[in-house]
Amino acid sequence: MGKFSPNLSTLYQMSEEHVIIIGNGISGITLARHVRKLSSKRITVVSNESNHFFSRTALMYIYMGHMKFEHTKPYEDWFWDKNKIELVNGKVIAVNTNHKCVILENSDELKYDKLVIATGSKPNKFGWPGENLKGVQGLYHLQDLESLEKTAQNNEVCKRAVIIGGGLIGIELAEMLTSRNIPVTFLVRETSFWNHVLPLQESEMLNNHIANNNIDLRLGANLKEIKGGENGSVKSIVIKETDEEIPCNLVGLTAGVSPNVAFIESTDIETNKGVLVSRFLETNIPDVFAIGDCAELRNSKEGRSNIEAMWHTGRIMGETLAQTICGQKVEYEPGHWFNSAKFLKIEYQTYGWVSAVPIGTHQHFQWKNPNEDKCITLEYNKDTLEFIGINTFGIRMRHDIFDTWLTEKRDVNYVIHNLPKANFDPEFYQRYENDILAKYNKQLSTLNT
Amino acid sequence: MKDSTEISLSLARPDGTLSSKLKVALTLGCVGLLLLVLALFNIGLSSQGGLLIVAISLISIGVFLYANGLYINKQDGIKNNGVWFKSISSRGTIGWVTGVVLTTFYVVLYFYPKLLGLGIDGQPNSGLVALFDPLSSLLNGNDASQWFVYGTLYTLAILLFGYKFILKYRGNRYQQFRTFSVMLFQLGFAFLIPEFMARLNSNSFTIPSYDLKNMWPLSYDYFDQYSVDEFIQAGNIGLALLIFGVLSIFVISPILTYKYGKRWYCSWVCGCGGLAETAGDSFRQLSSKKLSSWKVERWLVHIVLVFSILMTTAVVGTYLGDDATAYWLTRKVFLIFVAAVLTLVFTLTMVFKRQELGKDARYGAIGFFVVILSLFALYTFGGSSDLLFISSGTLRSAYGFYIGSIFSGVIGTGFYPILGNRVWCRYGCPMAAVLGFQQRLFSKFRITTNGGQCISCGNCSTYCEMGIDVRAYAQKGENIVRSSCVGCGVCAAVCPRGVLKLENGSLEGRINSRDILLGNNMDVTKFAENKSE
Ligand SMILES: Cc1cc2nc3c(=O)[nH]c(=O)nc-3n(C[C@H](O)[C@H](O)[C@H](O)COP(=O)(O)OP(=O)(O)OC[C@H]3O[C@@H](n4cnc5c(N)ncnc54)[C@H](O)[C@@H]3O)c2cc1C
Ligand code: SF4
Numbered sequence: 017m018g019k020f021s022p023n024l025s026t027l028y029q030m031s032e033e034h035v036i037i038i039g040n041g042i043s044g045i046t047l048a049r050h051v052r053k054l055s056s057k058r059i060t061v062v063s064n065e066s067n068h069f070f071s072r073t074a075l076m077y078i079y080m081g082h083m084k085f086e087h088t089k090p091y092e093d094w095f096w097d098k099n100k101i102e103l104v105n106g107k108v109i110a111v112n113t114n115h116k117c118v119i120l121e122n123s124d125e126l127k128y129d130k131l132v133i134a135t136g137s138k139p140n141k142f143g144w145p146g147e148n149l150k151g152v153q154g155l156y157h158l159q160d161l162e163s164l165e166k167t168a169q170n171n172e173v174c175k176r177a178v179i180i181g182g183g184l185i186g187i188e189l190a191e192m193l194t195s196r197n198i199p200v201t202f203l204v205r206e207t208s209f210w211n212h213v214l215p216l217q218e219s220e221m222l223n224n225h226i227a228n229n230n231i232d233l234r235l236g237a238n239l240k241e242i243k244g245g246e247n248g249s250v251k252s253i254v255i256k257e258t259d260e261e262i263p264c265n266l267v268g269l270t271a272g273v274s275p276n277v278a279f280i281e282s283t284d285i286e287t288n289k290g291v292l293v294s295r296f297l298e299t300n301i302p303d304v305f306a307i308g309d310c311a312e313l314r315n316s317k318e319g320r321s322n323i324e325a326m327w328h329t330g331r332i333m334g335e336t337l338a339q340t341i342c343g344q345k346v347e348y349e350p351g352h353w354f355n356s357a358k359f360l361k362i363e364y365q366t367y368g369w370v371s372a373v374p375i376g377t378h379q380h381f382q383w384k385n386p387n388e389d390k391c392i393t394l395e396y397n398k399d400t401l402e403f404i405g406i407n408t409f410g411i412r413m414r415h416d417i418f419d420t421w422l423t424e425k426r427d428v429n430y431v432i433h434n435l436p437k438a439n440f441d442p443e444f445y446q447r448y449e450n451d452i453l454a455k456y457n458k459q460l461s462t463l464n465t
Numbered sequence: 466m467k468d469s470t471e472i473s474l475s476l477a478r479p480d481g482t483l484s485s486k487l488k489v490a491l492t493l494g495c496v497g498l499l500l501l502v503l504a505l506f507n508i509g510l511s512s513q514g515g516l517l518i519v520a521i522s523l524i525s526i527g528v529f530l531y532a533n534g535l536y537i538n539k540q541d542g543i544k545n546n547g548v549w550f551k552s553i554s555s556r557g558t559i560g561w562v563t564g565v566v567l568t569t570f571y572v573v574l575y576f577y578p579k580l581l582g583l584g585i586d587g588q589p590n591s592g593l594v595a596l597f598d599p600l601s602s603l604l605n606g607n608d609a610s611q612w613f614v615y616g617t618l619y620t621l622a623i624l625l626f627g628y629k630f631i632l633k634y635r636g637n638r639y640q641q642f643r644t645f646s647v648m649l650f651q652l653g654f655a656f657l658i659p660e661f662m663a664r665l666n667s668n669s670f671t672i673p674s675y676d677l678k679n680m681w682p683l684s685y686d687y688f689d690q691y692s693v694d695e696f697i698q699a700g701n702i703g704l705a706l707l708i709f710g711v712l713s714i715f716v717i718s719p720i721l722t723y724k725y726g727k728r729w730y731c732s733w734v735c736g737c738g739g740l741a742e743t744a745g746d747s748f749r750q751l752s753s754k755k756l757s758s759w760k761v762e763r764w765l766v767h768i769v770l771v772f773s774i775l776m777t778t779a780v781v782g783t784y785l786g787d788d789a790t791a792y793w794l795t796r797k798v799f800l801i802f803v804a805a806v807l808t809l810v811f812t813l814t815m816v817f818k819r820q821e822l823g824k825d826a827r828y829g830a831i832g833f834f835v836v837i838l839s840l841f842a843l844y845t846f847g848g849s850s851d852l853l854f855i856s857s858g859t860l861r862s863a864y865g866f867y868i869g870s871i872f873s874g875v876i877g878t879g880f881y882p883i884l885g886n887r888v889w890c891r892y893g894c895p896m897a898a899v900l901g902f903q904q905r906l907f908s909k910f911r912i913t914t915n916g917g918q919c920i921s922c923g924n925c926s927t928y929c930e931m932g933i934d935v936r937a938y939a940q941k942g943e944n945i946v947r948s949s950c951v952g953c954g955v956c957a958a959v960c961p962r963g964v965l966k967l968e969n970g971s972l973e974g975r976i977n978s979r980d981i982l983l984g985n986n987m988d989v990t991k992f993a994e995n996k997s998e
Pocket of ligand 2 (some may be wrong): 918919920921922923924925926935936939940959960961962963964965
């Protein structure tokens with residue numbers, strides 16, 4: 017008889033829906049945690065990267081020796097068992113939406129009731145000659161860090177590294193390599209660092225800061241080709257504009273990321289760059305959803321992009337979809353934009369929207385400390401004075417205060433006068449609000465006369 | 466099941482070679498230490514004063530140059546590169562050797578001071594202790610004791626490594642100010658002033674040499690008979706000091722803790738904290754962040770607190786009389802008074818803070834009743850000074866041995882390179898338990914989390930010396946209100962996204978658990994609050 021009388025807990029689990037999540041990054045894991053909070057559904061998370069969720073954003077700190085891999089895991093290993101979240105280490109190679117199952121590389125099949133694709137991104141490659149040589153790599157997965165450990169263990173193995181692409185990951189890679197005294201050449205396509213996102217004042221401050229950290233920053237420089245040596249390893253790169261050849265042992269490709277959805281393309285789940293989803297994060301196939309870096313909204317909220325490869329976006333999508341999966345259908349509704357980053361030593365936070373160059377009725381108010389790497393830019397509407405957003409470098413500010421001000425549609429006057437309330441720097445730090453206010457008043461009076 | 470990558474990544478070692486500047490500095494410091502070791506074997510003692518000056522100068526110059534070599538030409542910012550690659554700071558061979566050496570030193574210091582050269586029974590000092598005789602007589606007029614040697618080296622360590630810390634945290638005034646503060650308190654209050662006080666003593670006037678910032682229950686001998694006698698014999702000044710001591714723990718400290726959290730003591734004033742924050746700074750990342758460690762911590766530290774309260778009560782009981790006509794404060798009055806105060810605290814907590822305590826309330830209740838029962842036993846059966854048939858003298862010496870020496874000294878400091886720099890503060894200090902209790906329930910202090918900005922990187926948790934999993938709160942957008950937090954502020958410093966801020970705010974909304982972080986405006990009308998985590 018025994019064989020036919022499953023114990024109670026299996027029975028119970030069998031009667032529950034099975035939610036399969038592909039990807040154990042922030043989006044997949046947030047979803048799993050919230051589904052668990054809201055229900056007793058069976059949850060399985062599949063990933064081929066690591067057994068347990070770790071923080072991708074902390075990869076750089078492992079290489080720099082600030083942390084070990086274990087420190088980047090936000091939950092202890094017993095957490096998953098305790099919360100009945102099943103973890104499968106494997107790679108999904110196909111999805112059969114008719115039979116509602118996913119197929120793993122080792123040919124295991126897992127049946128789902130609800131499927132969530134949360135497979136994140138992969139580093140961009142643009143078909144550069146030599147981009148598949150040994151020693152050419154991106155920085156995204158844990159495995160990238162492992163190969164970096166080999167190629168760039170120290171400055172004897174790696175005499176020089178060249179980084180292609182001046183974004184947030186590029187600057188992190190530059191900082192990492194510099195921490196091991198590896199000389200870095202940093203090719204940036206733009207004429208000033210990140211100037212398609214940042215106003216000139218800030219972008220130029222970063223140019224200087226990068227150069228001051230002994231990084232050979234090449235602005236307005238594109239990659240022409242990567243040359244290989246005899247054993248298939250990279251030997252040098254050539255810059256398109258000048259034909260200059262730079263010998264190197266490592267080439268870091270950090271020219272952006274794109275959704276990691278290759279294995280979906282053979283299925284009837286619709287994709288463009290990413291997996292196409294509605295505002296409810298549903299794909300074209302019932303019971304199949306996508307969240308995080310790999311999801312592409314068919315029509316995003318005004319002012320937001322369809323793909324946002326960001327930690328917070330993944331988290332918010334996970335929180336949202338958990339509601340829908342647990343029976344309360346809600347729309348993905350991100351609040352006011354916010355983000356933060358660190359450029360070597362300079363911290364950056366942003367709340368609301370600040371464009372590189374204000375257009376239409378929008379205008380910038382800017383302040384910069386003459387001696388230190390600290391500056392802010394406020395964007396506002398010059399007709400209504402409505403506050404649109406703020407970039408702050410070297411001064412920490414409060415998320416909740418700005419979120420409230422944006423919701424209340426405060427004007428720029430109010431924001432400047434109440435800036436002390438938003439300060440989030442540690443105690444005893446020098447304060448700059450008076451200085452900022454003085455500059456603002458001065459600018460105002462010159463405007464009025 | 467280990468993650469495979471965990472193993473391969475931990476194998477990586479970048480070249481660990483030191484620059485020549487650092488090598489010179491290290492050599493100088495080691496030669497200085499070597500001179501002290503030689504003195505231990507009575508080598509080179511012919512000119513004590515000279516040798517001491519040379520040894521201390523070499524050590525100081527060594528640390529000074531080393532700190533400069535590390536940090537002086539660097540920009541502001543976090544300097545944790547390679548922490549987990551260095552043997553000393555990642556429980557490598559050098560770390561373990563240092564741990565063993567330190568532990569041995571403490572065992573000798575506490576239990577075999579003769580080995581350090583302490584002259585017993587009127588014999589003159591020799592060895593290391595004798596080396597410090599000239600300095601001791603300069604300061605207090607007497608020959609050195611092993612405690613003088615220890616005190617000097619301790620103060621030196623706080624000053625030198627404090628300098629290093631201040632350089633390391635250039636650009637962070639909170640870190641600099643509090644380090645400067647512990648350096649000052651150690652040098653002035655713990656080291657110089659007590660020595661000078663001892664110097665004031667004459668036949669007609671004695672004053673106990675006394676560190677004003679010391680407080681019961683950390684200074685567990687504060688209310689010992691000999692200590693109280695000393696105060697009382699010193700006349701008005703002594704009495705004032707005694708009253709100050711009582712006020713510090715019962716009035717001044719609660720007020721300061723209410724306003725600023727326990728950090729005002731633990732990371733601005735305290736000598737144990739001072740050493741941990743300066744000389745121990747390189748080891749902060751070694752503290753365990755496991756939930757299981759937290760459980761151990763809470764049991765241990767509160768058991769020590771209960772032990773110290775009972776011990777002190779019993780000890781004070783021994784020298785209070787039974788005759789109410791002789792002096793109003795009899796043993797029984799005292800016991801009733803202690804029981805009443807504890808009951809008051811317990812009742813108020815249960816009435817007003819039960820919700821906040823949650824499950825802990827049960828443990829608190831158990832602890833409280835153990836204490837009350839013991840006091841009751843002391844009251845009824847204690848014609849002598851027994852507490853359940855154990856004499857208060859035995860209690861007192863057991864406390865001094867196990868807690869005062871083994872826990873706070875040998876383990877607390879000797880194990881820095883193994884268990885992190887706040888082992889004592891976290892698992893053993895009764896003072897930390899008292900202040901922490903208040904910080905958790907009745908203080909304006911908290912670490913505020915900045916909305917939804919956390920990226921779960923883990924720097925904050927890794928560098929928390931008290932083993933608090935700061936990230937667990939930050940990634941939920943929840944403020945950190947923990948009894949163990951000493952407010953060192955390093956989590957806020959190392960956070961790369963500006964997520965944490967130590968502040969004193971209103972009690973309202975101090976604890977702000979939320980399930981959906983800031984940045985998500987989804988419309989959930991009936992969001993179920995079901996915490997299974
Ligand atoms: C170095 C670095 C620094 C960053 N810093 C920041 C920052 O400061 N702030 C910020 O907002 N964002 C940052 N980001 C971006 C942020 O990390 C990503 O947006 C976020 O991790 C995406 O989460 P996700 O859950 O969508 O996907 P991922 O974290 O990529 O998780 C997807 C998982 O799915 C697995 N997977 C993919 N395909 C399959 C398959 N077929 N079968 C099984 N498993 C599969 C992947 O291996 C991966 O483990 C950073 C990214 C990097 C690389
Ligand atoms: S609070 Fe800061 S340091 Fe801590 S995990 Fe979050 S981002 Fe990292």
